[in-house]
Amino acid sequence: MSESAEKPAVHNFIRNIIDGDNASQKWGGRVATRFPPEPNGYLHYGHAKSICLNFGLARDYGGACHMRFDDTNPEKEEQEYVDSILEAVRWLGFDWGEHQYYASDYFDRLYLFAEYLIEHGLAYVDSQNADQIRARRGNLTEPGQDSPYRNRTPDENLELFRRMKAGEFPDGTHVLRARIDMASPNLNLRDPVIYRIRHAEHHRTGNTWCIYPLYDYTHCISDALERVTHSICTLEFEDHRPLYDWVLDQLQPLIHWHPQQIEFARLNLTYVVLSKRKLIQLVESGTVSGWDDPRLPTLAGARRRGFTAAGFRLFTDRIGVSKSDTWIDMAVLEECMREDLNLAAQRRIAVLDPIRLVLDNYPQEQREECLAPNHPLHSEAGKRPVGLTRELWIEREDYQETPAKGFFRLYPGNRVRLRYAYVIECTGADYDAQGNLLCVHANLLPDTKSGTPGADSVKVKGNIHWLSINEAIEAEVRLYDRLFRVPHPGTSQDFMLDINPESLRVVQARLEPALAQALPEDRYQFERHGYFVADRRDHNPQQPVFNRTVGLKDTWVKTT
RNA sequence: AGGGGAGUCGCCAAGUGGUAAGGCAUCGGAUUUUGAUUCCGACAUUCGCAGGUUCGAUCCCUGCCUCCCCUGCCA
Numbered sequence: 053m054s055e056s057a058e059k060p061a062v063h064n065f066i067r068n069i070i071d072g073d074n075a076s077q078k079w080g081g082r083v084a085t086r087f088p089p090e091p092n093g094y095l096h097y098g099h100a101k102s103i104c105l106n107f108g109l110a111r112d113y114g115g116a117c118h119m120r121f122d123d124t125n126p127e128k129e130e131q132e133y134v135d136s137i138l139e140a141v142r143w144l145g146f147d148w149g150e151h152q153y154y155a156s157d158y159f160d161r162l163y164l165f166a167e168y169l170i171e172h173g174l175a176y177v178d179s180q181n182a183d184q185i186r187a188r189r190g191n192l193t194e195p196g197q198d199s200p201y202r203n204r205t206p207d208e209n210l211e212l213f214r215r216m217k218a219g220e221f222p223d224g225t226h227v228l229r230a231r232i233d234m235a236s237p238n239l240n241l242r243d244p245v246i247y248r249i250r251h252a253e254h255h256r257t258g259n260t261w262c263i264y265p266l267y268d269y270t271h272c273i274s275d276a277l278e279r280v281t282h283s284i285c286t287l288e289f290e291d292h293r294p295l296y297d298w299v300l301d302q303l304q305p306l307i308h309w310h311p312q313q314i315e316f317a318r319l320n321l322t323y324v325v326l327s328k329r330k331l332i333q334l335v336e337s338g339t340v341s342g343w344d345d346p347r348l349p350t351l352a353g354a355r356r357r358g359f360t361a362a363g364f365r366l367f368t369d370r371i372g373v374s375k376s377d378t379w380i381d382m383a384v385l386e387e388c389m390r391e392d393l394n395l396a397a398q399r400r401i402a403v404l405d406p407i408r409l410v411l412d413n414y415p416q417e418q419r420e421e422c423l424a425p426n427h428p429l430h431s432e433a434g435k436r437p438v439g440l441t442r443e444l445w446i447e448r449e450d451y452q453e454t455p456a457k458g459f460f461r462l463y464p465g466n467r468v469r470l471r472y473a474y475v476i477e478c479t480g481a482d483y484d485a486q487g488n489l490l491c492v493h494a495n496l497l498p499d500t501k502s503g504t505p506g507a508d509s510v511k512v513k514g515n516i517h518w519l520s521i522n523e524a525i526e527a528e529v530r531l532y533d534r535l536f537r538v539p540h541p542g543t544s545q546d547f548m549l550d551i552n553p554e555s556l557r558v559v560q561a562r563l564e565p566a567l568a569q570a571l572p573e574d575r576y577q578f579e580r581h582g583y584f585v586a587d588r589r590d591h592n593p594q595q596p597v598f599n600r601t602v603g604l605k606d607t608w609v610k611t612t
Numbered sequence: 613a614g615g616g617g618a619g620u621c622g623c624c625a626a627g628u629g630g631u632a633a634g635g636c637a638u639c640g641g642a643u644u645u646u647g648a649u650u651c652c653g654a655c656a657u658u659c660g661c662a663g664g665u666u667c668g669a670u671c672c673c674u675g676c677c678u679c680c681c682c683u684g685c686c687a
Contacts, residue, residue, distance in 0.1 A: 182685055192682075224685065227685050238615055249685080270687095289687090291617090294616095369635095370624080371623095376625090377618065378623080380623075380624065428645095458647090471646075502645065508645090517646080577648090579648085580648075582648095
């Protein structure tokens with residue numbers, strides 16, 4: 053992979069905050085961030101932005117970024133997700149060193165802190181059920197009403213809370229609530245629930261607990277216990293910041309550390325959906341082949357698609373970070389991948405839609421080798437021989453019986469260069485009775501072979517790729533395109549109806565023989581087509597399978 | 613409607629009381645054995661709107677408009 057030149061970071065509001073903190077010595081020059089996913093699903097492109105942001109800041113400021121799982125909801129979380137998340141973060145090129153944590157690591161302390169809150173009259177056990185709590189919460193304009201249990205004594209609360217922990221009550225019968233203000237205009241401050249009873253097995257703590265803390269209570273304490281300095285999250289948590297601060301303010305005597313929560317705008321990308329609910333629907337409906345389908349905007353899918361970690365990092369730098377809710381065009385991500393791949397990927401030849409070309413003046417038994425550079429930008433990558441014979445495979449779209457305006461490839465009477473070989477002149481084509489193109493004919497112009505003194509004696513505009521019929525191998529090539537055909541799926545109809553019916557086209561292509569030796573996940577540019585990757589699951593030398601990562605820019609199709 | 617946020621070029625995004633960075637896209641032109649890449653050039657008299665303060669405002673003040681988020685015992 054190329055080290056896409058990490059250019060000097062541009063200013064953004066988060067860096068400004070950190071610079072200010074460093075100047076004032078607020079944290080003694082420390083910078084500690086964290087990436088805190090819940091292990092209840094697969095990571096997607098949006099997470100890549102957060103990962104690159106958090107780990108990138110830690111790297112740039114000589115700090116650390118903690119990998120922490122927010123695993124407080126046992127019914128939804130699984131080890132499988134933990135594993136896939138760790139793999140994805142590692143794949144993106146980041147290392148958390150020793151700093152791998154779980155909110156569940158803190159269950160004991162979280163519990164003790166809750167008792168402290170109870171003892172100080174800052175939390176109480178509410179015995180209303182969920183509906184009753186909801187009914188008394190009020191709404192956007194009306195204040196809530198106090199729970200009838202709000203004034204239980206600390207002793208009473210403590211006893212109840214301990215019995216909750218001991219498993220004496222069924223799910224939903226009691227909760228622990230922070231005692232803040234039922235009339236607050238911020239709904240999050242209307243005595244938020246901080247513990248609930250869940251007789252469920254947790255993926256790490258098993259059946260040790262039957263009460264589990266909620267996010268608002270857990271996250272801030274976890275940050276503080278880890279001595280995080282800047283707790284970066286997405287915009288929808290802005291309303292939660294007062295609660296984050298409230299909890300840590302109350303616990304100040306016990307924890308002595310109070311990270312700053314900073315919110316940024318999550319990634320919105322055109323032509324895909326990033327909501328967990330919609331991704332699940334795509335997978336479960338069979339619209340895509342699984343969580344790592346190359347069309348899915350998951351990191352597992354991205355990897356299988358051939359996207360690169362460096363491309364994602366470049367993308368994150370390029371789109372910046374701010375608090376404005378914006379949409380990034382998918383073309384930006386694609387261009388970042390091209391930019392990385394152009395430097396990193398060796399070139400190879402593939403004919404995706406083969407049609408036969410016969411060089412009528414070339415002897416049947418003759419064969420000669422032509423040398424093709426492996427990378428035009430890196431001569432040290434060397435050259436490889438490609439065999440030229442009388443009959444070749446060329447791209448069907450490189451021939452037009454009656455050429456469109458501006459078309460400068462093969463048509464009767466026109467000359468083009470067989471890339472890395474000779475200039476040829478087209479003499480016509482054969483068709484079957486139904487008028488289908490069978491094969492194209494041409495004559496080779498001697499003395500025009502690439503690399504020989506007379507090579508440029510004949511000037512041509514067109515330059516096409518080819519493969520010897522005798523030597524090319526067959527392969528399955530999966531041509532992936534955007535999953536949706538509209539920039540904002542689901543705006544005018546159900547998003548499932550906006551699926552691009554041509555998001556995957558599978559073709560039986562011809563490849564140069566060397567490609568059979570490719571290893572899964574090896575990336576190449578198929579010249580004049582785009583970037584492709586050997587499928588990490590299905591590719592093998594006997595049955596090569598390549599996925600199109602992204603096409604080359606093509607100003608010709610754009611003008612036609 | 614109550615609370616919390618955001619509005620700077622087609623898309624992102626810096627910036628700041630002193631006269632609008634950069635990237636992507638786009639459009640020209642050069643190079644090119646990938647209609648790719650690379651290169652060179654062009655690209656906001658203007659910062660949501662309306663007032664006000666000021667010698668001077670995108671930046672300060674006032675009012676307005678638009679968009680996003682919030683009524684889980686999810687995160």
